[in-house]
Amino acid sequence: MKSLPIIFASLIATVALISYAAEQTEETQEEQKSTEQASSSTQVSNSQTQTKDEKLNTLEYQAPELKKPKVDTTKPDDSKVLGNETPKPVEKPKNKVEKAAAVAEAEKAVTQAKEALTAKQQAKAKQSRESLAVIEQLVEAYNARNIEQFIRMYDEDVEFYIFPNELLFKGKEKLIARYGLMFKKLKCINSSPIKRIVHGDIVIDHELSETCSTDENVVDKRSELVSSYQIKDGKIIRVLFFR
Secondary structure (H helix, E strand, C coil), X not given: CCCHHHHHHHHHHHHHHHHHHHHHHHHHHHHHHHHHHHHHHHHHHHXXXXXXXXXXXXXXXXXXXXXXXXXXXXXXXXXXXXXXXXXXXXXCCCCHHHHHHHHHHHHHHHHHHHHHCCHHHHHXXXXXXXXXXXXXXXXXXXXXXXXXXXXXXXEEEEEEEECCCEEEEECHHHHHHHHHHHHHHCCEEEEEEEEEEEECCEEEEEEEEEEECCXXXXXXXXXXXXXXXXXXXXXXXXXXXXX
C-alpha cells in the first residue's frame, strides 16, 4: 500500500493536467469562434458586393426621348438663308443721258479705288509697270536680233550671274561680244514667255526659246529658260540665269 504523500502528489498532478487540458480546449474553441466570425463577415461582405454588382448590372440606360420641333405649316416661311437671295438684274441705260451717268459713276468708283491704295502700293505698282515695259522691249529687240536696241535696255555696268552668285560677265562690251555674235550667226530667234512674275524692280521670266541655225523657217533648237532681271531707272542692272 502506497504512502499518503505519494497519493497526494499523484492527485495534484492529475488535477493540474485536467486544468491545463480544460484551458487548451477553451482557447481552441475561442479561436474557432473567431475564425467562424471572420469567415461569416467575409461571406456577408462578398454577398453585399455581389448584390451591388447585380444591381448595377441590372441598371439600363435610357436615352432621353428627342422631341421634334413643331412647325406651324399654316404660316409662311420668313426665314432667311445667306446666299439664297436672287440677284436683281442690272438695268441697262435707256438713253444717252443714263449711259453717260453710268460711265461717270464707274469712273468715280475707279478713282475711289485708286485713292484707297496707299502711296507705297501705288509706287510699287508704277515700278512694276515700268519694269515690265523694259523687259517687253528687250524681248522684242532679242527676237528681231537688233543688237543696238537690245543693248540699249542694259546699264553700262550690267552684271550677269549664274544662280546662285557665279559672275558670268560684266559690262556692255562683253554683252555686245556675246550677243552680237549670236545674232549674226543664227537665222532666227524667238523667245516667248511661258510665265512671268513682276514685282517692283524685279521681273522673272520662264520662257521658251527657239532658234534656227541654218534655215530661218526650220527651228532646230528649242529650250526653256528661267531668268531674273533687276531694273533701275529704266535700265537692266543685273541678270540672273537659272540652270
